[in-house]
Amino acid sequence: MIEKTLSRADEAFQEGRTEKEVDAKLKSILLEMGMDTLDYVLVQAWPNSASPHHLPGSDLVKRGEPVLIDIGVSHAGYYSDITRQVSVGEPSDEYKKIFAIVRETQAKAVDAVKAGIPISEVDKAARETIEKTGLGKYFNSRTGHSLGLEVHEPPSVWGGNPLSMQSGMVFTIEPGIYLPGKFGVRIEDTIAVTDQGVDRLTSSDRDLIIIWKEKIMGENVIYEKDRPIGRITLNRPEKRNALNPAALNELIHCFSLSKENNDLCVVYGAAGKDFTIGADLKYGYQMMTDSDRADEAAEYLANF
Numbered sequence: 616m617i618e619k620t621l622s623r624a625d626e627a628f629q630e631g632r633t634e635k636e637v638d639a640k641l642k643s644i645l646l647e648m649g650m651d652t653l654d655y656v657l658v659q660a661w662p663n664s665a666s667p668h669h670l671p672g673s674d675l676v677k678r679g680e681p682v683l684i685d686i687g688v689s690h691a692g693y694y695s696d697i698t699r700q701v702s703v704g705e706p707s708d709e710y711k712k713i714f715a716i717v718r719e720t721q722a723k724a725v726d727a728v729k730a731g732i733p734i735s736e737v738d739k740a741a742r743e744t745i746e747k748t749g750l751g752k753y754f755n756s757r758t759g760h761s762l763g764l765e766v767h768e769p770p771s772v773w774g775g776n777p778l779s780m781q782s783g784m785v786f787t788i789e790p791g792i793y794l795p796g797k798f799g800v801r802i803e804d805t806i807a808v809t810d811q812g813v814d815r816l817t818s819s820d821r822d823l824i825i826i827w828k829e830k831i832m833g834e835n836v837i838y839e840k841d842r843p844i845g846r847i848t849l850n851r852p853e854k855r856n857a858l859n860p861a862a863l864n865e866l867i868h869c870f871s872l873s874k875e876n877n878d879l880c881v882v883y884g885a886a887g888k889d890f891t892i893g894a895d896l897k898y899g900y901q902m903m904t905d906s907d908r909a910d911e912a913a914e915y916l917a918n919f
Contacts, residue, residue: 616648617686617697618819625826630678630703634658634671641684650688654766657685664799667756667791678704681714681823683799687766694766696787697817698803701824710800713750713792714823717800720744720790721821724758725806728813730782738774741790750792759787762805784808785816 620641627640638658645653660676663669664683676682681702687694700714720741727740738758745754759772763785770778772786784807791801804817 616645616650616690617688617695617817619648620644620686621697621699621819621824624701624824628676628682628701628703628826630676632676633673634660634663634676634682635673637676637682637684638671641686645686645688650690651692652689654687654689654694655685656687657683659683659685659799661798662796664801665793665795665797667793667799667801676703679706681706681710681798681800683801685801685803687762689766692764694762694764695805695817696762696766696789696803697805697819698789698801699819699821699824700800700802701826703826705825706823710798711823713794713798713800716745716748716750717790717792717802718821721788721802721804724788724790725804725813725815728780728788728806728808730780730808730810730812732780733777734770734772734780734786735774735776737772737780737788738776741788742774745790745792753792753794754790755793756789756791759789759803761786780808782808782810 623644626644627637635658638656641656641658642653645656656671657669658671659666659669660674660682661680663672663674664681679702681700683698683700685696685698687696689695706714723744724737724741727737729736741758742751742754745751757771757773761768761770761784770776770786772788785805787803787805789801789803791799793799802821804815804821807814807816
């Protein structure tokens with residue numbers, strides 16, 4: 616249910632919304648999905664994500680500044696906990712570098728889970744990975760915690776805990792790097808110890824969730840993940856067979872972007888009818904991306 620909520624992140628994350636507004640929308644979706652309780656939904660816009668337990672406030676979601684979301688909820692009496700990162704637009708190279716380190720760290724910590732060995736070995740695997748990058752001092756939290764009937768239960772996953780892991784134990788693995796005044800990155804999954812090793816109970820993609828929303832030529836072009844889909848309204852209310860010159864330029868630009876990214880453009884006509892020109896309409900696609908054939912493009916669209 617949490618993972619289905621994350622798949623609808625674009626409904627909550629919009630440039631200019633406050634943390635509280637995003638928080639409210641995510642909670643609404645979670646309840647719609649059937650959650651029993653919402654223990655917390657942390658929405659931490661940069662640089663608030665550098666504080667592991669920052670509560671949602673009035674700070675705004677901004678383009679290229681990823682937001683950390685930590686969701687702890689219950690269903691049928693049991694809790695789950697997950698943390699992911701969402702960005703409206705492309706983040707900085709520095710952020711991508713830190714994110715890659717945290718993702719590798721979390722994977723190595725998960726691989727360290729094994730029944731019969733101390734739970735501190737999970738923390739050790741995570742901490743050693745980050746320390747090798749020289750960023751060890753910025754991993755200033757425990758690696759995880761148990762959960763079940765409560766969202767936070769003992770034992771904790773940290774270096775001083777000698778407790779041996781046993782099959783059936785459930786806990787989180789959530790290493791992070793927190794750069795004061797900049798941003799924080801944390802990736803969290805709920806896992807279960809098994810006789811064979813480990814079972815990830817939160818199986819959603821651990822990639823950075825990117826919601827592409829940009830402006831070109833004064834009209835919206837909406838991107839979903841790494842697949843751009845141009846959406847343009849053709850301004851031709853007076854003549855069915857004529858295109859406004861500005862709209863035509865937008866159209867050509869849109870198709871140019873689509874060609875570069877090997878995707879489609881969705882064009883909205885004056886009457887509200889949608890039509891797509893892309894790989895399935897190669898002739899129209901080629902024509903739309905060639906600005907020297909603007910007149911032919913206009914005629915083609917008018918008679919589509």
